[in-house]
Amino acid sequence: MNKHVLFSLFLLSFYFGYSQVSIIGTVSDESNQPLENVNITVLQSLNGATSNSKGFYRLEIPKQLESVTLEFTYVGYKSTLHTIDLSNLEGNDSYKLDVIMVESALELEEVTISAGFAKEKDKLPYIITTLKKQDIATSGQSNLSQNLAKIPGIYNISFGNGVGKPVVRGLSNANLILLNDGVKQENFQFSSSHPFLIDEMSAERFEIIKGPASLQYGSDAVGGVVNVIKERPASINTIEGDFTSNYHTNTNGYLNSLGIKGSGKNLFWGVRASLKSHEDFSDGDGNDVYNTRFNEDNFSANLGTRTGFGKFSVRYDYTRPQYGIQNIASQNLVNTVPELLSSGRENQVWYQNLTNHLITSNNTIYLNKNTMDIDLGYQSNLREANGGVFNQTEEVLLSPTYASMQLNTFTYNAKMSMPFDDNQLLFGINGALISNDADESKPNNPLLDSKINNFGIYAIGDFKLNEKITATSGLRYDYRNMTSDPVVTETTDQFAVNNSYNSVTGSLGLVYNFKKEHFFKVNISSGFRSPTIPELTQNGIHSGIYERGDANLKAQRNYQFDVNYHFHKPWMTIDVSPFYNKIGNYIYLIMTSEEAPIGNGNIFEHVQNDANFYGGEIALDIHPNKWFGWHSALSIIRADLTNAPLDIEHPTFIPQDRWTNEIKFQLGKLAFMKQSFASVEFMSFFEQNRTGQNENSTPAYNLINLKLGTKVNIFNQDSDIFISGFNLANETYIDHLSFTKQLDLNMMGRNIVFGLNIPFTIRTQKSNL
Known part of the structure; x- marks a missing residue:
């Protein structure tokens, strides 16, 4: 009762x-x-x-x-x-x-919340870059990682068309954190072929921190953080929404996303559904690259209330994707029985079959001048890999499940924000209870039965020392315990571990606003990453190779030194951002000289040595008037290993140097069209010959992209209509970060995308909405 x-x-x-x-x-x-x-x-x-x-x-x-x-x-x-x-x-x-x-003619988002408190980016000592939803809705890209790769210093590891993984200044996978609505995702770290599971259309914007951000987010933030900021509630006494649709000529692919949200004085709510579907793409020579097809269903809903003592909300996210897998086995199957394989969009053989449920509760309690934020999350993630076999007796294709893993994660995060004068203090704790349940009847599970317990506590201060200098600093303590309970299968005999790791990390940064429009920033910070469960326990077949972990691996510890010079005027910005990142006990995979006991080839083993990552970005934006703009950005990454075995000099998957230039022309009102624009983008990827073990050099290549867009009135709403052309010259190339480069599979050829984005608003006077 x-x-x-x-x-x-x-x-x-x-x-x-x-x-x-x-x-x-x-x-x-x-x-x-x-x-x-x-x-x-x-x-x-x-x-x-x-x-x-x-x-x-x-x-x-x-x-x-x-x-x-x-x-x-x-x-x-x-x-x-x-x-x-x-x-x-x-x-x-x-x-x-x-x-x-x-x-300002520059289309920049100047405010960020990923620092732990809302602040203008100019006044932060480290680099945070923002990607807005509107830019994603009208980009024409197929996945989130492709959108993020437009940012200087960020690249995309490609695995077909649906799966992409961001690379931040040369680091990816377990060296990055993805936060979805304040909840750290735990489903993608152990391989470049496992994607973020998120509907990018459900976000208001993405904020990317380049470099260690362990102070607030804990283990794994060695390379950076991708923070998904969910859609804000509608304005009070308003119902509003949007519809986005894209069509891709190369893949006969589509994206359809519909969202609607409403808000009264106290209650707010929202729902969104998004569908993606693509057939196999063709390369610059017009050849189909089989099994690059993918299908993805997304749904999200949220409900919240505002009261006199706080804001409280709950959200549910559902993602159900199927991504085609390109490997030696799938290519052999294509060559053996091509007549049995359909050319449609249905995933038949060799595909990832994933299901992700995420429930989050985001709450803010008002304590006079202070606020307490409490974020709780539970995610249930089922990952299955379906293979492909030709049954010659019945002349049919079979799609057996080779891997099946259920990952359940409970996360918690609480922080107290205490502003005083022009200063602010943050105190917080966060952690996670992670449990993976592997189906031992499946032979190739990279994650065995395991449990992880994370806990961290931190304090961050933001201080205005005088009118020109601001300092941000903090300390954090982390503890992580990892246990595993292996069961021998046909192809694996994984290791049991009961390992604990702890670390103290810190950072200190200064912003010197030495003239009105000139900022000089310097930041030194440390990061911490424990080994992953596969790096510790793997001993058997994974992704077609025999992979062996090391139960005695130590935690990575890195120190990064960042410098930034920032200059801005309403019509121009300049950013020069060199960095040096020294990583102790860097964990990576090498091929040993030992012959694999099962399968073909040699054993691949997880080892660690010290590593140095360095380079930086130079970005220039000029809008001398309202009708013309020029954006130019150069990204350079270098990485070296110290005392590595087999005389290996460089890690694998280090991006090519990239120089991007975009010229944009904008018009005012033209007949029934408003804010019309045309832009052409030239992307130059330089030769990458500083390769890791078993990597081939990648020659230079150039891409030309074009975009046309305008706003028109549809149902009394200003709506975006655009046409984007990617790889217009139909270049035949393989990117250095392509996961299927070893299979000599080319990247996508020319692709024309037709899209529209229709926002709509219905105002109501009902206060009890």
Whole structure:
């Protein structure tokens, strides 16, 4: 009975009113002209408002929330943050804040939250790059990693067309963290052929930290963090949504995504469904690259409430993809019985069959000037690999399951944010309980029955030392215990482990704003990564080779030194960002001279030595006027091993140097079209001859991409229509980071993508939405 009473009270809290104070003001440009439809968001509660035709806005803030950060965003203007102390307001007083926004032709997102607190990127001592949903919705790319690879210093490991893995300054897999709605994902680290499982259309934006971010996120953030920031709630008393659709000529592929969300004064909700499907692609010579087909279904839903003492929400994400696998066995099958293989989009043989469920609860509790954030998550991830066999007796194809693993993860994260004056302190704990259950009847499971327990505690401070210098520093302690319970199968005899790792990491960074538009940044930070379960325990067949782990592997420890010079004007930005990353006990895979006891070839073994990664990026954006823009970015990565066996000098999968140039022309209104543009992109990938063991050099190649787009009025909504052309010259090439390079499989040839994105809004006066 008591449980029913408590549950009823919880539901009623959605609708209870609460004591509030008001923030009012006007938004104008530098000429003191009012700006209409500026979005103003309270980052603590995620409620907001828009300015009216006179630039006026009003926000209602719970009295319990005495310190708030407001974000002002408007197309064509630089986003700004304003932190306000409301503790001195009495009675029915209102706080007045008038804001002047600076016009900027540069399409940049200036505010980030991945540092642990909302802050303008200019004022952070390390590099955080942002990719907005609108850019993804109109990019025409097939997967998230391809979109991320547009960012300087970030590349894409390709495994067919559906599977991509980001490489941040030469590091990938277990050296990166993916955060999805505040929850660390645990399903992709052990191989380059295992993707992120996320619907990129369900995110508001992606924030990428280059370099160690272990202070807030713990083990595995040696190379960086990809933080998925979910869609914000709709404006109060509003129902809104969007529909995105793409068609790909090369693969006869499509993406369709529909989302709708609504918000009342207290309650907010949202749902989204996305479908992807592609046939096999053809290369620059017009040859089909078999089994690059993939299919992916996504669904998400969220429900939340705002009260006088906090914001509380729960979200469910479902992802069900099937990705084709290209390996020697699949290629032999293609050559043996091509007449039995369909040319459609259905996955028949040799494919990953994955199912991922994620439930998260994101909560913010107001404690006067302070806030407490509590994020909880549970994810259930089923990973199966289906093979392919030709039954000659019945002349049919069979698709047996060779691997089946159920991974269940519970994660928790709690942090206290304590602002004072122009400074801020963060204190937090986070961790995870991870359990993998392998089906021992399947012969090739890379993950055996195992359990992992993570725990970490940290403190971070952000201090304004004077008007020109800001410092950010912190310390963290981590503990991780890993146990395994192996069972012998036909092709594996994996190792039992009971290993514990702990580490203290820290960072110190300074931002020197020595002139109004000039910033010099320096940051030194350390990272920590324990070995993965396969690196410790593997002993048998994995991905067609005999792979052996080492139960005595030590944890990686790295120190990265970053320097950044940043200059900006409303029409131009310059970023120069060199880095040096020294990794102790770097873990990698080599081919030994030992013959494999089963299968073909030699044993591949996980070993570790010290490694040095260094290089950097130079980026230039120029928009001298509203109709012309030029973006240029050079990315350089170098990596060396120290005292490695077999005289191996370099790690594998180190990206080619890349130089990207994009020229963009924009028009105002033209007949029924608005904000029309045309852009041409030239991508130059330089020869990569600093290769790892068993890697061949990759010759240089060039790609030409073109994009045309405009806004048109569809159902009284300004909608985006675009055409994107990729590899227009139909170049035949193999990227150095292609996972199927060893099979001599070319990359995709010319691909034309037709797309549209239709937003829609329905306003309502019902406060009990």
